[in-house]
Amino acid sequence: MKTTFKVVSLAASLLFAQAHAGEIVVIGNSNVPKMDSVTIQKIYTGKVISVSGISITPVGVKSGTTARNTFLQGFLNQDEEKYTAYWTVRRYIGKGAPPAELSSDAEVINYVQSTPGAVGYIDEADLKPGMNVIARSKGGSQSGLGGVQDFIGNLQVKPNSEYSVLSISAI
Amino acid sequence: MNNQTTKTCLALSGAIMASLISITASAVETSLSGFGTLGYAQSNQSYNYERFINSNGTVKRDSIFGLQADIKFTDEIGATVQGKIAPSLSSDSGWASTLSWAFASWRPANDWLVRVGKQRVGLYLYSESQDVGETYDFAHLPTEMYSISPSTDYVGASVSKTWNPSIGEFTLDIYSGTISTNWRIYQRDNVQIPGSSMQPGANFKNISVNSSGFALTWLRDEDKYRASVQTQTTAIDPSSPAYYSQLTGAQINSQLTGATSGSAYSALPQSLTTTVNSVVVTLGTEIHLPQDFRLIGEYGRRQITNALNGIDTTGGYLALLKDVDAWTPYVSYAQIQSRADALSLYQAMNSDAGLTDLTFGTVPQVTGAVNTINASQRVLADGLLAYDQKTIALGTSYRLTPTQKLKAEWARTHIGVASSFVDAPAGGNVSNQNIDVLSFSYNFVF
Numbered sequence: 001m002k003t004t005f006k007v008v009s010l011a012a013s014l015l016f017a018q019a020h021a022g023e024i025v026v027i028g029n030s031n032v033p034k035m036d037s038v039t040i041q042k043i044y045t046g047k048v049i050s051v052s053g054i055s056i057t058p059v060g061v062k063s064g065t066t067a068r069n070t071f072l073q074g075f076l077n078q079d080e081e082k083y084t085a086y087w088t089v090r091r092y093i094g095k096g097a098p099p100a101e102l103s104s105d106a107e108v109i110n111y112v113q114s115t116p117g118a119v120g121y122i123d124e125a126d127l128k129p130g131m132n133v134i135a136r137s138k139g140g141s142q143s144g145l146g147g148v149q150d151f152i153g154n155l156q157v158k159p160n161s162e163y164s165v166l167s168i169s170a171i
Numbered sequence: 172m173n174n175q176t177t178k179t180c181l182a183l184s185g186a187i188m189a190s191l192i193s194i195t196a197s198a199v200e201t202s203l204s205g206f207g208t209l210g211y212a213q214s215n216q217s218y219n220y221e222r223f224i225n226s227n228g229t230v231k232r233d234s235i236f237g238l239q240a241d242i243k244f245t246d247e248i249g250a251t252v253q254g255k256i257a258p259s260l261s262s263d264s265g266w267a268s269t270l271s272w273a274f275a276s277w278r279p280a281n282d283w284l285v286r287v288g289k290q291r292v293g294l295y296l297y298s299e300s301q302d303v304g305e306t307y308d309f310a311h312l313p314t315e316m317y318s319i320s321p322s323t324d325y326v327g328a329s330v331s332k333t334w335n336p337s338i339g340e341f342t343l344d345i346y347s348g349t350i351s352t353n354w355r356i357y358q359r360d361n362v363q364i365p366g367s368s369m370q371p372g373a374n375f376k377n378i379s380v381n382s383s384g385f386a387l388t389w390l391r392d393e394d395k396y397r398a399s400v401q402t403q404t405t406a407i408d409p410s411s412p413a414y415y416s417q418l419t420g421a422q423i424n425s426q427l428t429g430a431t432s433g434s435a436y437s438a439l440p441q442s443l444t445t446t447v448n449s450v451v452v453t454l455g456t457e458i459h460l461p462q463d464f465r466l467i468g469e470y471g472r473r474q475i476t477n478a479l480n481g482i483d484t485t486g487g488y489l490a491l492l493k494d495v496d497a498w499t500p501y502v503s504y505a506q507i508q509s510r511a512d513a514l515s516l517y518q519a520m521n522s523d524a525g526l527t528d529l530t531f532g533t534v535p536q537v538t539g540a541v542n543t544i545n546a547s548q549r550v551l552a553d554g555l556l557a558y559d560q561k562t563i564a565l566g567t568s569y570r571l572t573p574t575q576k577l578k579a580e581w582a583r584t585h586i587g588v589a590s591s592f593v594d595a596p597a598g599g600n601v602s603n604q605n606i607d608v609l610s611f612s613y614n615f616v617f
Contacts (some may be wrong), residue, residue: 055245092299
């Protein structure tokens with residue numbers, strides 16, 4: 001139990017320390033459920049096409065934008081070069097094309113809100129009331145659920161374990 | 172599957188794609204992309220190596236340009252079409268545009284993928300993307316490995332299943348299909364053997380390859396491991412007389428009244444066939460090491476189960492690469508070798524010893540046929556497709572942008588007994604010789 005408390009304290013400290021970093025949020029159409037960062041990673045690498053029975057259509061913004069770079073780093077742990085190389089290979093082994101690239105956060109918002117199953121990432125500053133935020137980057141100022149889960153996940157603690165429950169209640 | 176089945180399969184997949192396009196035209200999303208390599212290679216020898224490379228230089232070994240369309244009909248159903256322009260596989264003189272891929276895909280769940288149509292077998296580490304030079308760092312994928320199978324394309328069906336245990340990602344691909352392609356046999360001597368369809372120079376024999384097998388790929392972080400097993404039945408089109416079935420030892424012997432067996436003739440297969448059954452086993456790995464080193468190695472074995480032929484080979488390579496910013500220098504060693512008894516047969520047929528060892532009952536009756544016998548022996552040797560070569564290569568790639576690479580390589584290939592990658596000069600042999608090849612290429616995708 002003592003160990004548990006230390007882990008939770010550390011998680012909470014890390015969370016609050018990064019709470020105001022100005023991060024990327026992943027939004028989804030109203031029919032898209034909340035997800036963890038691993039699922040987001042699998043969606044944007046083409047390995048997951050449906051979640052909870054809902055077909056997912058990811059979109060991104062064009063290369064060179066801050067939102068894209070931050071998203072790639074935060075969710076995929078990749079830079080533009082690695083991401084492009086990954087999809088170049090994946091495309092030419094016949095396993096599909098990369099997510100469509102839109103030109104701005106505004107386009108992403110419009111597309112996601114009007115397309116069932118769509119997900120996209122935008123700068124947190126562009127969030128508007130009523131948007132369905134399904135995930136945030138590891139350091140984002142979210143409710144804390146995803147960040148702590150990611151942190152605890154890195155410690156290889158099983159979901160729904162004592163740690164998870166305590167961490168939620170601690171935030 | 173035979174050619175008729177191939178055509179039926181292609182027509183079926185085409186019809187499915189056409190139907191899907193018409194039904195869901197309003198919802199279709201299409202993603203277009205392209206790739207290309209502009210390559211130049213030059214050797215220090217006057218004869219051709221790998222079809223085109225000689226001391227005059229060529230752009231034809233590595234240059235290729237292609238376009239690909241990925242079409243998404245629904246979230247689960249799509250199609251991929253890839254066309255390319257590259258040096259022809261049915262002649263040495265021209266370029267040809269071919270449809271490399273044309274398949275419909277159905278992904279009923281995250282971890283299942285079904286594909287029908289023309290696609291590519293994951294036989295080697297870089298099989299699927301071997302036409303796209305931008306996707307790997309070698310200036311040229313080692314011929315010693317990437318020639319183990321006459322084709323990695325097929326028209327048929329495949330099913331892929333993926334698992335994600337804690338130790339990485341496993342993908343099992345199971346496939347079956349057929350492809351019609353050409354086997355290139357170079358006849359070096361300027362002779363026409365009576366009854367033979369072989370002509371001096373490059374001969375392209377149409378073959379039909381039925382293949383079935385599986386490939387298991389394990390991705391662990393950035394490391395990749397692959398093992399595959401494939402069974403092949405390769406048949407030579409009856410309309411293109413098979414080198415297996417004509418100009419046989421029996422035919423030659425029929426010209427030799429009273430001739431008894433000699434070393435060459437006795438080594439010839441007793442029964443000849445126009446169908447070759449083979450099993451191809453490949454293993455490959457790409458491992459990331461400390462200090463940004465990478466180790467890439469592949470091994471391939473093609474075992475012919477019903478005939479004695481030079482294509483019964485063992486091949487592979489080992490390469491060490493290091494990523495230094497945009498540079499990736501590498502060193503590699505590759506080797507391919509026909510099985511020992513096939514090489515022995517090649518040597519017996521290729522040398523005049525085959526004739527001198529013969530014991531003729533009535534010498535005067537056969538002396539007039541001596542030149543024909545020797546020439547036919549060498550033609551048979553060419554048709555045996557023997558391989559015995561090893562290559563050491565030093566090269567580098569330089570990443571201009573995430574979608575463009577420059578590559579350069581120096582390679583020294585040592586030909587042992589013989590190699591069918593070499594077009595030996597008329598009347599001569601290329602054995603125990605080195606071929607130095609310098610290659611440069613610009614590779615891109617868009």
